[in-house]
Amino acid sequence: MILLSITSPYSVTSFSLLLLIISPYLVTSFSLLLTSDRLILIYIIYYLSSIYYGLLKRGVRIALRSKVNDSLITGLRIVDSILPVGRGQRQLILGDRYTGKTSIYLSLLLHCNYLSLLGSIEGLGTKRVFGIYIGINQNPSKLGKLISFIWVINWYSLILSSHSSSSSLPSYTLPLIGISIAERLRDRGFDTIICFDDSSKHSKSYRQISLILSKIPSRDASPSDIPNIHASILERCGKLKLCYFNGSITALPIIETIANDITEYIATNIISITDRQSYTNKKLFLDSCRPSIDSALSVSRIGSNAQCKSIKIISVGSKNELTNYRITELSSNSFDFFKLLSLNQIFFQDHLYISSINLICILIILYRNGIFFNKVIKIQTLLFLFSSDYLYFYYIILLIKSSYSLVTYYLLLTIYLSLLIYYLIYVI
Structure with a gap:
C-alpha cells in the first residue's frame, strides 16, 4: 500500500510514479495476456526498466558543485549555535525509538515555511525551501498525524510513504523516486530538504529483495552492496554553483538504533557517508531535555563554515562547555552545576517550538556576561519578546x-x- 500525498503544485507526474510502483503487477498481467505477442511485452519491459534506471542516475560531478557555506537556519537553538547545518549538507539523525528524531525535521520544515513566506514577498532575496518526506514502512497513525501537521503549516511539501505491511519493492524504490524529484527542483534553482525515515528499514527491504535474488549475504544477513545503495542516494545531494542556478539538496536520513548502539552495521555505513550526525540520547530525553541531542556524540564535519557569522563569534566554545558539564558528575552546590542548568534552559525547546536567530544571539550574550537562567519564566518572556x-x-x-x-x-x-x-x- 502506497500513500502518495502531494501538497505542492510543483511535483512530478504521478502517472509515472504509480506506473513504477505497480510495475511488477503490470508485467505479470501483460505476460499472461500477451504470451503470443512477445514484441509488445519486450517494449513494455523496456519502458518500465527505462523508468527504473532513470532513477539510478549518478550524482552531479564535482566540477559543477559549490562549497557548502550557506547556512540553513533550523529554528533549534542547540543546532544553530553549536551544530550548524548548511544548504546541501547530508545530516544523519540517529537514536532510539521515541527520542524526537522526526520532530527535528518537522521543526526545520516549520522554520522553512517562515523562509518561504519571506521568499514570496517581493523585494526580499530569500528563496523558497521545499520539503520532501520519504516514509519507509511507517505506522499509519504516525503518518496521519504528520500529514495533518504538514497540511496546516507548509504547502511546499511532498510526502511519499509506504505502509508498514507493504511489500519490499515499493519501500526500496521510494527513496529513489524522492531524490529524483529533489533533483528536478534543484535544477530549477530551488533549495530542497529531503528526509528518509528511516534508512534502516530501507536496508531491510533491500535485504529481502537480495535474498530472493539469491545474493550472498554478509554482515547481519545484508548484501555486501548495501553501502553502495545508500551512497548512490546520498551522493546525489549537494549544492550547485551559481552559474547552474545555485540549487541545493539537503538530506536528513534517519536511523533507529537499538539500546543506544551506534556501532551497528547500517549506522556506521551511513555515518561514513554523511557530513554530520545528530545523536538523540534516550537518557537526555527522559531527563526532559528537548531536543535530546547529545553534544558529545554529535559531530559536524563542515563546522562553522556553514554558520551565521554573528553566532559563530558568540558561540565559540559552547559545545565543549556543554559536553564537559554533561559528562562530569557535578554537585548541586557547585558553580558549574548552575552553569549547566542555565545552558539546559537556554537550549530547551519543546516540540515544534522554533526560535529566531536574534534570540539565540541574545541568550548566549546574556550567558557570557554572567546572567544565569534558573527559571523557565524568564526564558519564555524573552521567547515572546524576541520572537515577535x-x-x-x-x-x-x-x-x-x-x-x-x-x-x-x-x-x-x-x-x-x-x-x-x-x-x-x-x-x-
Missing part, C-alpha cells in the same frame, strides 16, 4: 498581501508596537 518578528511576518504581512489596505497595516502595526512596549515596561 515571526508574529510580524506571519500575520501583518500576510494580511496586507491579501487585503492591500494601508489602514489595516497601520492598525496592526500599532497593536504590534504597543505589545512590545508593554512587555518591555511591565514584564521585564
Whole structure:
C-alpha cells in the first residue's frame, strides 16, 4: 500500500510514479495476456526498466558543485549555535525509538515555511525551501498525524510513504523516486530538504529483495552492496554553483538504533557517508531535555563554515562547555552545576517550538556576561519578546498581501508596537 500525498503544485507526474510502483503487477498481467505477442511485452519491459534506471542516475560531478557555506537556519537553538547545518549538507539523525528524531525535521520544515513566506514577498532575496518526506514502512497513525501537521503549516511539501505491511519493492524504490524529484527542483534553482525515515528499514527491504535474488549475504544477513545503495542516494545531494542556478539538496536520513548502539552495521555505513550526525540520547530525553541531542556524540564535519557569522563569534566554545558539564558528575552546590542548568534552559525547546536567530544571539550574550537562567519564566518572556518578528511576518504581512489596505497595516502595526512596549515596561 502506497500513500502518495502531494501538497505542492510543483511535483512530478504521478502517472509515472504509480506506473513504477505497480510495475511488477503490470508485467505479470501483460505476460499472461500477451504470451503470443512477445514484441509488445519486450517494449513494455523496456519502458518500465527505462523508468527504473532513470532513477539510478549518478550524482552531479564535482566540477559543477559549490562549497557548502550557506547556512540553513533550523529554528533549534542547540543546532544553530553549536551544530550548524548548511544548504546541501547530508545530516544523519540517529537514536532510539521515541527520542524526537522526526520532530527535528518537522521543526526545520516549520522554520522553512517562515523562509518561504519571506521568499514570496517581493523585494526580499530569500528563496523558497521545499520539503520532501520519504516514509519507509511507517505506522499509519504516525503518518496521519504528520500529514495533518504538514497540511496546516507548509504547502511546499511532498510526502511519499509506504505502509508498514507493504511489500519490499515499493519501500526500496521510494527513496529513489524522492531524490529524483529533489533533483528536478534543484535544477530549477530551488533549495530542497529531503528526509528518509528511516534508512534502516530501507536496508531491510533491500535485504529481502537480495535474498530472493539469491545474493550472498554478509554482515547481519545484508548484501555486501548495501553501502553502495545508500551512497548512490546520498551522493546525489549537494549544492550547485551559481552559474547552474545555485540549487541545493539537503538530506536528513534517519536511523533507529537499538539500546543506544551506534556501532551497528547500517549506522556506521551511513555515518561514513554523511557530513554530520545528530545523536538523540534516550537518557537526555527522559531527563526532559528537548531536543535530546547529545553534544558529545554529535559531530559536524563542515563546522562553522556553514554558520551565521554573528553566532559563530558568540558561540565559540559552547559545545565543549556543554559536553564537559554533561559528562562530569557535578554537585548541586557547585558553580558549574548552575552553569549547566542555565545552558539546559537556554537550549530547551519543546516540540515544534522554533526560535529566531536574534534570540539565540541574545541568550548566549546574556550567558557570557554572567546572567544565569534558573527559571523557565524568564526564558519564555524573552521567547515572546524576541520572537515577535515571526508574529510580524506571519500575520501583518500576510494580511496586507491579501487585503492591500494601508489602514489595516497601520492598525496592526500599532497593536504590534504597543505589545512590545508593554512587555518591555511591565514584564521585564
